[in-house]
Amino acid sequence: MPLGKQELLAAYRKMVTIREFEERLHVEVASGDIAGFCHLYSGQEAVAVGVTSHLDDDDYIASTHRGHGHCIAKGCDVIGMMKEIFGRRDGLCGGKGGSMHIADMSKGMLGANAIVGGGPPIAVGAAIATQLQGRGKVTASFTGDGGSNQGTVFEAMNLAVVLQLPTVFIFENNGYGEHTGADYAVGSADIASRAAGFGMAAEKVDGCDYFAVYEAAGRAVTRARQGGGPSAIECTTTRYFGHFEGDPQRYRAKGEVEQHRRAMNCLANFRQRVNAEDWLAPDQLDAVETEVRSLIDRAVSEARAAPAPALDDLCTDVYVSY
C-alpha cells in the first residue's frame, strides 16, 4: 500500500471536495449570483492532490487561473474560498481577489494567478528563499498546457536548473489552452520532453490516476528536498467544463466531455483501485462523499449570507504604508 488508510482517505476527501466544490460552482455561477470569471478544475483533481500529498503547510505552491483545486489541495479553508468567490468581506482575500486570486500564505499557497505563465517565476523565487533559509522546503508550480508555451515559464525553468532550486514544475495538460487544442499549440511532441531539454528530470504520467501522480511527485519532491534540483512532471488530464463558465466549447467534439467523464475520471479510478486492492471499504468512501456534500452546502449558504465588503475597503491594502 503506497499510503496509509488515513492518508488515502484524506486524499480522497480532498479530491471529492474539489469535485463537489466545482460542480456546485457550475450551478451557482449559472444562477447569476457570482460575478466575473470562474475557471473550474473538475476532472483534474488527481493532479493537485497527488502533488500536494507530499507537501506541508510551509512548502509552497504557485497556481493558475484554474486554481480552486490547488487551493483546496493545499489546505485553504473551503468556506473562506467560497466566500471569496462570492465576493464577500470575510472571504479568504476580503473579496478583493475573487476566484482568480485566492491565496493563503499560512498554507503556503502563493496565489492563483490570472496571468497564464505568471506563477512559475514566483515559485522559483520562493525556492530561492527556502534554499537560502536552509529550510529543506519545496515549491511546486502548476501550469497548464497553454502556460507551458509562455516565455516566463521557460525563463523560470532555466533559472531553476542554473541555481539547482528545490522546485517542481507540474504541467497539467488538459488538452486545451483557452479555446485552442494543445495538439496544435504545443509545438514539441510533449511538454515533459521540452522541460527535460532545460536540463531537469522530467516524466509524463496519467493525470487521471492519483497513484501515478503521487508516485511521480514523490520522486520529484524527494529529489528537491535532497538538494537534487528541479524536476518536471507532465500530467495528461481533461477538464469537464469550459475554459471559463459560460464558454460554449465549440472547439470540442459533441460528446467529448461525457466520454471523458466516464473514461477519464480520477475519482472513479481511485475508488476502483482502493476497492480492488482492498485498501478501503466502499462505505468509508461513501461516508467521505456525504460529509463533503454537507460541507459544500454549508459553504454556499454561509457565502450567500455573508456581508459584502464595506466601501471603505476600496482603498485599503494597496500599501503597507504610504
Next chain:
Amino acid sequence: MKSYREAINQTLAQEMRRDDSVIVLGEDVSGGAGGSSGKRDAAGGVFGVTAGLIGEFGEQRVIDTPISESAIMGAAGGAALAGLRPVAELMFADFVGVSFDQIFNQMAKFRYMFGGKTTTPVVVRLPTGAGMNMAAQHSQTIYPFLTAVPGLKVVIPSNAYDAKGLLATAIRDDDPVMFFEHKALYPRKCEVPDEDYTINFGEAELVREGDDVTVVALARMVGFAEKALDSLAAEGISADLIDPRTVSPLDEETILDSVENTGRLVVVDESNPRCSVAADIAAIVACKGFHSLKAPIKLVTAPHTPVPFARELERAYVPGPAHIAAAIKEVLQ
C-alpha cells in the same frame, strides 16, 4: 566625498550586514560565473554598483542570473512572499519591457489581491536616463508608467546623499519599491556619511529657496536646474527649487505651498512629455493650486520621440540648463 555609485554600493553592503534576509540578484551583479577566467566579481554589475558584494556575502545572497528579466522580477516577488528582502537589478530600466507583467500584474498587486494578508518587500534597481549615447532601448526614463501603478513606490534620487538614505528606506520598506538610478549621476560626488541613515518617502527636498518661481526637477535635472538658477542670479531671479525625491508617494504639499508663495511653476523632467510625472505635477497644481498661479505652468521635458543615438541629437533631446533658464524667464514675463 562619495560618488552616487559608492553610496549605493555601501548601502547595499550595510543593509545586507544588518539583515540576513536581504539578497541581491540580477544579470552580472557579480559576473564571471562560468567564465574561462574562473574569476568571480568580474563585473560587479554593468555599472559596478554591486562590486565586492559577493566576496562578503557569497553566491547564495548575491545571485548572478541568466538574462531572463521576467524570471528575475518574478523570483524577487516570490522570494519576498517567502520571507526575503530581495534587491533585484534590471541592468537597464528599459528592460522593464521584457518583465513588466511580473512587476505590475504580480508584485504590485499581491497585497491588494490577497486582501492585505501579505507583504512584498522588493526593491527593483533601475539604471535609467540618457546622456551616454546608448540610444533608444538603453536610455529611457520610464518612471511615469510605473508611477501610475497602485501598489508600487517610485524613488528617483538626484544625488549620492539621497541615494544612500532612500535606498536604506527602500530595502527596509514592506512594499515593492522601484529605485531609479540615473546613469549620468553614478560618478557624481557629494558628502555622504559612512554610517547608515534613512530618508522618508514622500518628503521632498527644498534644494534652494527663492521668491519668483517654483522649479520642480527630478534626478539629473536637479543639477541642471541649479545651473540655470546660477545663471539667472545676476538678473535678480530667485526660485524655490524642489526635488521630490520620490514620485510615489509624492510630496504635493511642499510643491503647493511653494507655488502659493511664488505663483509660478516650472517642472523639469527628462521623460517624454505625455502622461509624464511633469504633466502629473502640473495637473495637481492646476487642480489644487489654481488660484495661486499668476502665469501658465511651463514644462521642460524631452520631446515626444525615442532617445536618439548621435551625440548632437541626444544633446538636443535631453533638457539642459539653457532650456530651464528660458522656461523660467518665460513664466516670469
